[in-house]
Each structure stands twice: as structure tokens, then as C-alpha cells.
Amino acid sequence: MAAAGAFSLREVLDAFRGCVTERREVLLEPYLSGWWGLIRFLQSLGAVFGFISKDAVAKVQIMERHRRGEQGQHYESLQSMVEFELSRGPAELRGRPDSGCRTVLRLHRALLWLQLFLEGLRTGHRDSRTSTICTDSYNASLAKHHPWVVRKAATLAFCALPSRDAFLEVMNVGPPEQAVDMLGEAIPYIQSVYGITQELFAQHSLLDLP
Ligand code: 1PW
Structure with missing residues (x-):
């Protein structure tokens, strides 16, 4: 068990596990709490990740x-958010730099990076370079949306x-073998959140929101 106050990746993964309801809705509260955990994790990696x-x-x-905000009740799940923001018209949505849809789209793309990175970490060899795993997963996902x-x-x-x-040690889930087992168990939950979001955004042509 992680010391009190210490970061544990398990909390992050538990949050993503709690995101998907029986009706395959993605709840925003655990989604954002997963992100807060991830942010704490990134911060623990040092100033270069600032x-x-x-x-x-x-x-x-x-x-x-x-x-x-006043419309907070519409931001319970990704599905209710999309429905609400689209109801104001696609043009209005595309013109808003702070819409929930375009903001979640950025987080969603980053989640693919996380998923690929954790998968690379899990299946890598003891002497694999984390920086290589991280670069490869970034190039295969988020990089194509970023300027040079x-x-x-x-x-x-x-x-x-x-x-x-x-790195597995910083994750605070026990010895490396245990961390690898935990990843094997947890990655499918991230995949599921990612898959449902991708499908929802594709269905409403929201995957290219500026
Ligand atoms: C070690 C595993 C890493 C997974 C963590 C994911 C963190 C995601 C944050 C990436 C941010 C990179 C720098 C910011 C770039 C923004 O320009 C970009 N944001 C994202 C999330 O891609 C686009 O946002 P914008 O400018 O359209 O508001």
C-alpha cells in the first residue's frame, strides 16, 4: 500500500474504472478525477513535465x-455534454474555444497516448528505455495533433x-512484477473509456473540433 499522500497510479486507474456506467455512459466526475491523479503523477516526474x-x-x-456553472447539470456525462452542446448548434460549438467537447477531445487524444504508453511499459523488457516507449507512444497518438x-x-x-x-516504482503499486500485473488489469478500463468516447465523437463528427 502506498504511503498516505503519496501518489499511486492505482487511484488513477480506479477512477477510470469507475467512469463507465452500465448504459455505457462516461461519467465526467471520475473522468476528471482520473485526470487530476494523472496530473499529480506528471508533476512528480519533475519540472521538465511542467x-x-x-x-x-x-x-x-x-x-x-x-x-x-449554471448549465452544470448537462455536464454529468460525456453523452449529456455532447447532446447539450450540440443542441446550441454545430456552428456555435465550433466557434467556442472553451467548449466541453473541444476540451474533452484534447484530453481524449492524450488518453490514447497514456494507454499506449502504459501498454508499452507493461510489455517492455526490464531494460527497455522508458523514454523510447514514451516517444513511440506519443508519436503514434498525440504527436500528429501537435505543431513542431x-x-x-x-x-x-x-x-x-x-x-x-x-518508473514502475514511482507508480507506487509495489515491486515491478506487481505493477505489471496491475497494468494488465487496469489498461482495459482506459481502453473502454477511450473506445466509447471515440465512438461518441465520431458519431457526431466531433473528432476534428478546432
Ligand atoms: C507519461 C505518459 C503521458 C500521458 C499524459 C498525457 C498528458 C497530456 C498533456 C499533453 C500536453 C502537451 C502540451 C500541450 C499542447 C496543447 O497545445 C494541446 N493539448 C493537448 C492535451 O494535446 C492542444 O491544446 P489546444 O492548444 O488545442 O488548446
Whole structure:
């Protein structure tokens, strides 16, 4: 068990597990709490991850503002949010830089990165380089949505990542083998949240919101 106050990736994964309801709705409260955990994790990786966590914080805060706002009742799940924001018209939605849909889309794309990264960590060898796993997963997901300068800065930050075993240790779930088992159990929940969101956004042509 992790010491009180210490980061444990398990909390993050538990939050994502709690996101999907029986009706395959994605609840925003656990989704955002998963993100807060992830942000704490990114912050624990050191200052070089500062600009990455900063953007994630900004995005999660936009979503918290929606949830606390007058229309907060519509921000219970991704499905109710999409329905509500689309009801104001697609043009209005596309023109809003702080809409829930475009903000979640950014987090959603980043979630694919996380998923691929954790999968690479899980299946990697003891001496695999975490920075390589991280770069490969980033290039296969989020990188294609980023301008050159962000890609460059992100790839530089990855060089600062510790070795695989040290990284599994920072996750605070016990010895490396136990961390690997935990990942095997938890990754499918992230995949499920990702898959449902992807389907929802594709269905409403929201995957390219500016
Ligand atoms: C170690 C495993 C990493 C998984 C954590 C994922 C963190 C996601 C944050 C990535 C942020 C990179 C720098 C910010 C770039 C923004 O320009 C970009 N944001 C995202 C989340 O891709 C686009 O946001 P914008 O400018 O359209 O508001």
C-alpha cells in the first residue's frame, strides 16, 4: 500500500474504472478525477513535465468550470455534454474555444497516448528505455495533433524519464512484477473509456473540433 499522500497510479486507474456506467455512459466526475491523479503523477516526474501538466490542468479546470456553472447539470456525462452542446448548434460549438467537447477531445487524444504508453511499459523488457516507449507512444497518438515546437519540447522532456524499473516504482503499486500485473488489469478500463468516447465523437463528427 502506498504511503498516505503519496501518489499511486492505482487511484488513477480506479477512477477510470469507475467512469463507465452500465448504459455505457462516461461519467465526467471520475473522468476528471482520473485526470487530476494523472496530473499529480506528471508533476512528480519533475519540472521538465511542467508544460505538459500545465496544459492538462488548464483543460481539466475548463471542465470543472462547466460542471460548476449554471448549465452544470448537462455536464454529468460525456453523452449529456455532447447532446447539450450540440443542441446550441454545430456552428456555435465550433466557434467556442472553451467548449466541453473541444476540451474533452484534447484530453481524449492524450488518453490514447497514456494507454499506449502504459501498454508499452507493461510489455517492455526490464531494460527497455522508458523514454523510447514514451516517444513511440506519443508519436503514434498525440504527436500528429501537435505543431513542431510542441513535439520537440515533449520529446526533449521524455529524455528525463527514469528507467523502466524505476518508473514502475514511482507508480507506487509495489515491486515491478506487481505493477505489471496491475497494468494488465487496469489498461482495459482506459481502453473502454477511450473506445466509447471515440465512438461518441465520431458519431457526431466531433473528432476534428478546432
Ligand atoms: C507519461 C505518459 C503521458 C500521458 C499524459 C498525457 C498528458 C497530456 C498533456 C499533453 C500536453 C502537451 C502540451 C500541450 C499542447 C496543447 O497545445 C494541446 N493539448 C493537448 C492535451 O494535446 C492542444 O491544446 P489546444 O492548444 O488545442 O488548446
